[in-house]
Amino acid sequence: MTPKDRDMERDNFDTAGSFSKLRDQMSSDARERVSHRVCDTLLEMTLQELQQNASDKTQVELAELLELTRGAIAQIDGRQDVLLSKLTKYIHALGGDLELVARFPDADVRITQFEQEDDGRAAAEA
Numbered sequence: 001m002t003p004k005d006r007d008m009e010r011d012n013f014d015t016a017g018s019f020s021k022l023r024d025q026m027s028s029d030a031r032e033r034v035s036h037r038v039c040d041t042l043l044e045m046t047l048q049e050l051q052q053n054a055s056d057k058t059q060v061e062l063a064e065l066l067e068l069t070r071g072a073i074a075q076i077d078g079r080q081d082v083l084l085s086k087l088t089k090y091i092h093a094l095g096g097d098l099e100l101v102a103r104f105p106d107a108d109v110r111i112t113q114f115e116q117e118d119d120g121r122a123a124a125e126a
Contacts, residue, residue, distance in 0.1 A: 046077070047076060047077045047082075047087075047090065048077040048078075050094065051077070051094060054094065054096070055094040055095060055096075057093070057094060057095075059073050059074065059077075062090070062093055062094070065093040066089055066090065066093050076090060084100070084114055085114075088114065100114060
């Protein structure tokens with residue numbers, strides 16, 4: 001196959017349709033394994049990836065909801081260390097809830113000290 005033929009083949013390749021066909025040909029076990037891998041991948045994202053992939057909100061919309069500038073959102077997205085209160089507001093603005101879990105060898109412990117109450121105040125402030 002020549003490079004020109006490969007280019008033409010790639011241009012005619014319908015990724016979504018081809019994946020659907022491939023998935024339809026897979027055994028149920030294989031489909032389940034793929035589904036688990038997709039879920040695992042979705043569970044590991046940066047804040048920017050989360051905003052882009054798990055939410056329909058743009059950076060501008062997120063900035064408006066949080067009453068920040070788009071630049072401030074970009075800074076949060078790029079930081080390695082973010083205040084828990086900012087992270088909670090960020091996740092809520094995306095439509096999600098943030099849970100803090102400490103994992104120990106014998107058990108997982110959900111930390112509730114920082115959770116939001118119905119009126120929006122942190123439980124620790126009550």
